[in-house]
Amino acid sequence: MKKKNLLASLLFGLLGSALLPAASLAAPDPLVIRFGVAQVGKGGVPFASSGVAGLADQRKAIQEELNDPGIRVEWHYFKGAGPAVNEALANRQLDFAVQGDLPAVVAKAGGLDTRLITADNLLTSTYLVVPADSPAKTLADLKGKRVALFKGTNLHLAVLRALKHEGLGERDFRTLNMDFATMAAALTAKDIDGAWFDVKAFDLQNAGVGRIIYDTRAVDPRLTRQGHVLVRSEFEQRHPEIVQKVVTALVKTAAWASAPANRDDVIRLWANSGTPVEALRAEQEGQSFPRRYSPRLDAFFVDRYRATVRESRELGLIRKDVDVDRWIEPKYVDAAIRQLGLQQLWPSYDADNRPVEPVAAR
Numbered sequence: 627m628k629k630k631n632l633l634a635s636l637l638f639g640l641l642g643s644a645l646l647p648a649a650s651l652a653a654p655d656p657l658v659i660r661f662g663v664a665q666v667g668k669g670g671v672p673f674a675s676s677g678v679a680g681l682a683d684q685r686k687a688i689q690e691e692l693n694d695p696g697i698r699v700e701w702h703y704f705k706g707a708g709p710a711v712n713e714a715l716a717n718r719q720l721d722f723a724v725q726g727d728l729p730a731v732v733a734k735a736g737g738l739d740t741r742l743i744t745a746d747n748l749l750t751s752t753y754l755v756v757p758a759d760s761p762a763k764t765l766a767d768l769k770g771k772r773v774a775l776f777k778g779t780n781l782h783l784a785v786l787r788a789l790k791h792e793g794l795g796e797r798d799f800r801t802l803n804m805d806f807a808t809m810a811a812a813l814t815a816k817d818i819d820g821a822w823f824d825v826k827a828f829d830l831q832n833a834g835v836g837r838i839i840y841d842t843r844a845v846d847p848r849l850t851r852q853g854h855v856l857v858r859s860e861f862e863q864r865h866p867e868i869v870q871k872v873v874t875a876l877v878k879t880a881a882w883a884s885a886p887a888n889r890d891d892v893i894r895l896w897a898n899s900g901t902p903v904e905a906l907r908a909e910q911e912g913q914s915f916p917r918r919y920s921p922r923l924d925a926f927f928v929d930r931y932r933a934t935v936r937e938s939r940e941l942g943l944i945r946k947d948v949d950v951d952r953w954i955e956p957k958y959v960d961a962a963i964r965q966l967g968l969q970q971l972w973p974s975y976d977a978d979n980r981p982v983e984p985v986a987a988r
Contacts, residue, residue, distance in 0.1 A: 668900025691875035726780025751843035753827035
């Protein structure tokens with residue numbers, strides 16, 4: 627009898643282990659990689675109207691490159707732009723961020739430990755828009771008038787650079803701090819006399835609401851804004867192989883976007899942000915995609931971030947210095963470009979935005 631009871635117990639134990647709930651035998655929770663993007667589409671739709679990273683999101687390029695069911699990629703788009711992304715990074719709610727030069731410099735100077743790992747968009751212009759029937763034709767015509775600006779974003783410093791270039795300062799205007807949606811509504815209602823915009827300027831102009839009277843890129847490339855992808859240093863130290871795959875996916879996306887045959891598809895994906903195709907085409911007219919969307923962290927990129935640090939200190943936007951050379955980590959993007967054989971697609975540029983001739987092998 628005892629032998630039968632022992633046998634029954636053994637059988638029950640074996641069967642019981644086979645019938646354990648699936649949850650108790652499930653694989654560990656997947657690693658979640660969290661991206662923060664310092665822009666959002668119209669009405670809060672989670673799409674970007676420019677840059678390479680937003681294209682990689684829509685094309686699922688990073689998931690494809692990782693090729694690992696144990697890793698999940700999440701994308702978060704922030705209406706509050708760069709400052710909101712910085713807050714999320716500081717709270718360890720993000721691992722990677724896509725943003726502009728000034729917010730990243732402010733965060734770095736404030737002690738946020740990050741590494742710049744690839745360029746996302748270069749030579750981006752900032753546009754001063756006035757109501758369509760405004761008599762203003764130049765910046766000087768708006769002195770003493772109500773001009774809106776989204777402070778804390780990378781447009782902020784670009785605007786201050788432009789004003790200084792023209793012999794003006796922020797105090798020459800009745801400057802109002804507004805986000806882009808509020809600015810657009812205020813300009814439409816003629817509650818303000820002008821506002822500084824990104825590509826949305828062309829949307830307002832095409833709609834007959836506004837008129838562009840100043841284009842920073844047309845004046846001087848040193849007045850433009852630069853964008854990048856960065857990673858929290860803690861994440862990079864723990865997962866360098868994942869960082870490399872992320873950058874490789876972004877480089878592949880940049881190569882796809884740089885091909886002339888794909889330009890229409892690129893603009894169509896950006897248009898999912900709610901920005902009309904016509905406005906996107908107008909903003910990109912005459913621009914070289916391989917130049918604007920080069921991922922290289924070259925001398926031009928480094929010089930522009932050094933200038934951002936220097937000017938931010940001069941203007942009182944930051945109090946501490948930032949060692950740009952230690953902040954920028956080019957090894958991931960350089961490895962991806964070399965591995966994919968894309969050296970000729972994106973030559974390096976010097977600080978004056980001139981292509982650098984490669985040194986011939988001996």
